[in-house]
Amino acid sequence: MTSSTLTRRIIPCLDVRSGQVVKGVQFRNHEVVGDPVALAQRYAQAGADELVFYDITASSDGRTVGKEWVQDIARVIDIPFCVAGGIRSVDQAREVLSRGADKISVNSPALQDPDLIAALVEEFGQQCVVVGIDSFQDDAGNYRVYQFTGDESRTQQTEWQTLDWVREAVRRGAGEIVLNCMNRDGVRQGYDVAQLAAVRAVCPVPLIASGGAGAISHFTDVFDQAGVDGALAASVFHKGLIEMDDLKTELAQAGVSVRPT
């Protein structure tokens, strides 16, 4: 028997605003890149391992995620997907999951009400509950958690140091952590390997890197050096800068275990 053959996941991320996939730079200046269902189908067929959909305005303007497209996506794709954005209650999570999402991700609402994490885990199981964390390295070098990052005018620093919030989220039952390194978002200069390695050391559940992918070597580096379970990226896929097939072939050649496309 082979030992662990669990593969590292490549996860295209689709930011959704008003039913359209958009992409910004450091969470700003969004441009429309396409229809979520068509893009989801394209990525699934190309060999993506999982998809994440962020309703980027949902938390900051008080709405929950628009639910219609969740079911449309569940109908056409045959890989898992996670929906994030404005899920503030067990009932809202149930609606998204019942439409066919495999996981739900909570970010700002979990910061405002950490009990939400345990309530979701109790109802749906740990495997469904992802905690997304927006982390920014300040001038003094500290990693700090931010909330409401979907809206520039409302984005604010929280009291939490990133490593402390990761520990707290896991203690409350989070089944997976997605760490968005805000300094790197959309600038394609590479993942924040140092920060991700620090988080890895305190995170016993799956950890997904987010923010900074610009080249295939960035994926190799984050798997090799930070030991993350998955790597999330948006613009390199949306803009066709990296093809899934090339990415997985090169990762395999570099000794990173991936599912063949």
Added chain:
Amino acid sequence: MTDLAIVNTRCANLASVVFAFERLGVAPLVTADPTALRAAGRVLLPGVGTAGAAMRELERLGLPGVLRELTQPVLGICLGMQLLTRESEESARNGLNQPGLGVIDAPTRRMEVGGLTLPHMGWNRLEVTRPSPLLEGLDGAYVYYVHSYAVPVGAATLAQTGYGQPFSAVLGQGNFYGAQFHPERSGPAGARLLQNFLNLNPQASEAQG
């Protein structure tokens, strides 16, 4: 006669499972009606959540006895597979494991993975250890897992996967089958397993474990 009935446990992945069969051109009947379940050509038991909550739901629906007595091919998925076993360490109370339907003579245990992360989440490889029509074309395929409990390799194991140690990826005993992974989210390999299930001879039976 309905060819395929999906037990309506109201669990979270029900929609995904229905969509997966629709992509294969099959319109399943989603029902908790005992008469409809008994009459179906084959029955699928989905499941996401916890063993205790899922068994309570089956009991509320009056279904444990109905499911145990089915004679057509039955496939449990993920937690649905674990419910087919005799007991689960998940939802154990006062030192007593949560009883299951007991149609597959094996236990469900918390996974022992050493320093690896739990849940076991992601794409991992199938190794067929006992050929079965259900597993036609699937040896070595990658499938999608999300779980923290698993059935140790034993007499009913048809395929295994390694994570820390090998566990049962697919089980079969008599007319009851189970898949620990999520075929509805496992790309072409998952679709193949579901198609194989639809193709099973209605009298198909695995050797008793």
